[in-house]
Amino acid sequence: MTIEYLLAAFEIWGILICSGIGIYFFLVRKINTNADVTMCTMQFVTAAALTFDIGIVMSQGIDDKRAHITFGISMLATLILQYLMVALFVTYVKHLSGSKRSSGVISLITYFVAFFSALSCVISAKYTHWYYYTDDHNVYHRGSYYMVAIALSAVLFTLVVIQIIVCSKRFNIKQIISLFLYITIPFSMVILQVILKPGLGLTNIGMAISLIIIFIVNNIRISFSENELNKKVLQQNMVLLSQNKVIAEKKEEIENLQLNMVITQMQPHFVFNVLNIIYYLCAKDSKLAQKAIDIFSSYLRANIDSLVTNELAPFSKELEHVRNYLDLEKLRFDDDLEIEYDIGPSDFHIPMLAVQPLAENAVKHGIAKSPNGGKLIIRTIEDRDNFYIYVIDNGAGFDTGKYHHNDGRSHIGIDNVRLRIEKRVNGKLEIFSSKGNGTTAVITVPKLPGEKDDIEPSDVSMTVTPTAAKE
Numbered sequence: 001m002t003i004e005y006l007l008a009a010f011e012i013w014g015i016l017i018c019s020g021i022g023i024y025f026f027l028v029r030k031i032n033t034n035a036d037v038t039m040c041t042m043q044f045v046t047a048a049a050l051t052f053d054i055g056i057v058m059s060q061g062i063d064d065k066r067a068h069i070t071f072g073i074s075m076l077a078t079l080i081l082q083y084l085m086v087a088l089f090v091t092y093v094k095h096l097s098g099s100k101r102s103s104g105v106i107s108l109i110t111y112f113v114a115f116f117s118a119l120s121c122v123i124s125a126k127y128t129h130w131y132y133y134t135d136d137h138n139v140y141h142r143g144s145y146y147m148v149a150i151a152l153s154a155v156l157f158t159l160v161v162i163q164i165i166v167c168s169k170r171f172n173i174k175q176i177i178s179l180f181l182y183i184t185i186p187f188s189m190v191i192l193q194v195i196l197k198p199g200l201g202l203t204n205i206g207m208a209i210s211l212i213i214i215f216i217v218n219n220i221r222i223s224f225s226e227n228e229l230n231k232k233v234l235q236q237n238m239v240l241l242s243q244n245k246v247i248a249e250k251k252e253e254i255e256n257l258q259l260n261m262v263i264t265q266m267q268p269h270f271v272f273n274v275l276n277i278i279y280y281l282c283a284k285d286s287k288l289a290q291k292a293i294d295i296f297s298s299y300l301r302a303n304i305d306s307l308v309t310n311e312l313a314p315f316s317k318e319l320e321h322v323r324n325y326l327d328l329e330k331l332r333f334d335d336d337l338e339i340e341y342d343i344g345p346s347d348f349h350i351p352m353l354a355v356q357p358l359a360e361n362a363v364k365h366g367i368a369k370s371p372n373g374g375k376l377i378i379r380t381i382e383d384r385d386n387f388y389i390y391v392i393d394n395g396a397g398f399d400t401g402k403y404h405h406n407d408g409r410s411h412i413g414i415d416n417v418r419l420r421i422e423k424r425v426n427g428k429l430e431i432f433s434s435k436g437n438g439t440t441a442v443i444t445v446p447k448l449p450g451e452k453d454d455i456e457p458s459d460v461s462m463t464v465t466p467t468a469a470k471e
Contacts, residue, residue, distance in 0.1 A: 007205070008057050011050040014208035018047040021215055035095040039215065042088045046211055049081035049204045056140075063137045071138055078204065085207055086156045089182055090163050096175075096218075097167035153190055157183050178217040182210040273360060274325070277332045288331050295327055312349040312424060315380070315389070319346065321356045322378060329363050336373030337363065345382045350389070350427075350445055351420040358391040358441045361414060366395025366439050374438070384452055386427075387445040394438040400431070421445075 022043040025036060055074030059067040124130045130145035164179050171179070189206030274296055281289035319341075326339050359376065367374035379390040418429040425445050433439035 005057075007202075008054050010205055011054050011057075011208075014050045014205060014212075015047045015054075017212055018043040018050070018208055021212070022047070033095065035092060038088055038092040038095055039218075042085060042092060042211055043215070045081055045085055045088060046204070046208050049078050049085065050208060052078040052081065053204050059138065061137060061139050068134075068138050071134065071140075075132070075134075075140075082203060082207070083156070086160060090160055093160075093163050093167055093179060097170040150190065154187070157187050174217050178210075178214045181213055182207070185210040273364070274328055277328050280332055284332075292328055292331050295324060295331075311352070313352045315346045315348055315350055315387075318350055318352065318355050319343070319378075321353065322359050325356050326359060326363070326376070333363070333368070333373060337367055338373070338375040340375065340377045342377060342379040344380045345387055346380060348387045348445060348447075348451065349425070350443070351417075351424045354417050354421060354443065355389060355391065357414060357417050358443075362391055362393035362395065362439060362441070366393040366397065369396040370394075382447075385447055387447065389443040389445070391441040391443075392438070397433045397435045397437050397439050399435055400433055417443075 025040040052074040059070040130143045186206035189202035193202045374395040377392040421427040427445045430442045
């Protein structure tokens with residue numbers, strides 16, 4: 001009985017390993033494909049077959065009723081499970097390869113051959129003793145047609161070989177070798193079982209060994225594939241990050257280019273209007289025209305550097321632009337233009353030429369079109385979160401519903417101011433106006449975190465709340 005107990009020890013290890021692999025599929029690896037389902041099933045079926053093998057080994061030769069029942073059930077179960085494992089293996093090869101053609105037909109043929117062969121052998125052995133029989137002492141003996149069963153096994157293994165060959169183009173060399181081991185190892189065990197001893201069940205052990213090898217080979221392949229996939233994903237992510245960085249840089253370049261175009265567009269616009277003022281004064285008053293040229297020359301000399309940059313500038317610097325421009329306009333309109341500066345906070349930054357175009361529009365399209373002239377107010381206030389710049393006139397006003405729709409006004413400067421305020425300081429420009437009620441333009445500049453102080457409500461009491469329509 002020494003060999004039988006040694007055999008039982010091997011089979012116990014096989015049961016533990018195969019069951020562990022099956023549990024691994026459920027708890028760790030997870031079942032994702034039909035091949036995984038089949039492999040998991042094969043592991044548990046193999047563990048069951050080994051369990052029944054132990055029942056055969058441990059009950060054989062014991063002459064009592066319980067041992068006879070155990071031996072009979074175990075022998076019946078192990079024969080059925082052996083052929084079922086072959087059918088499952090063919091199905092596994094089919095799913096692993098992903099083949100949907102001839103392999104499907106071969107799987108069906110193999111399955112039915114295995115199933116009916118198992119039934120035939122078991123039934124014949126039960127009633128005719130052709131395959132095997134047990135004596136009164138519960139000892140296993142080969143029957144007269146034992147070799148027929150071996151031949152049926154050879155046919156089944158041949159079908160498995162055909163299945164592997166059909167699907168071989170879809171496997172790598174390691175997979176092919178591991179799959180062929182499922183043929184060579186069990187069939188070698190069958191031969192040893194024929195040669196050595198009738199009661200020595202080696203076939204299931206051979207199947208367990210080859211199945212464990214197949215699992216290891218494919219699991220290593222899958223792990224390697226997953227690692228390679230992770231590397232590729234990482235490389236793709238690095239490429240995407242690099243591309244996103246380049247895109248961000250290009251986007252910033254485009255925005256800077258747009259802002260530079262805005263500044264470039266506004267400079268000739270401003271110069272054109274100043275020259276118009278000087279041209280008008282040349283006809284009206286040559287001395288005033290000369291004074292205007294002096295102011296304009298000083299303005300250009302003092303501010304030429306700021307006109308060609310898109311950097312943020314202190315509001316006080318922008319206010320100089322506004323004062324110089326309105327001084328020139330004052331020379332033109334004289335008493336028809338009243339200017340008031342109500343400057344509160346001034347220690348904040350805005351884009352260059354953000355206020356001057358608003359003052360220019362107020363004079364040109366508001367006060368100039370009013371029969372009796374008008375008043376222009378430049379005001380700054382603040383609350384806890386924002387600075388506000390108001391450009392208010394009581395001129396002709398306009399219908400905001402016709403804004404941008406053939407109203408005879410030039411909106412290039414206003415649109416550029418709005419764009420730069422939104423892009424550079426995350427602020428906004430709002431214009432409120434209606435015909436005959438003047439226009440109020442409000443620039444909102446959000447404060448930086450260090451600029452947010454507690455402001456009393458009285459500090460913002462001078463806030464203008466426009467009642468005119470909003471642009």
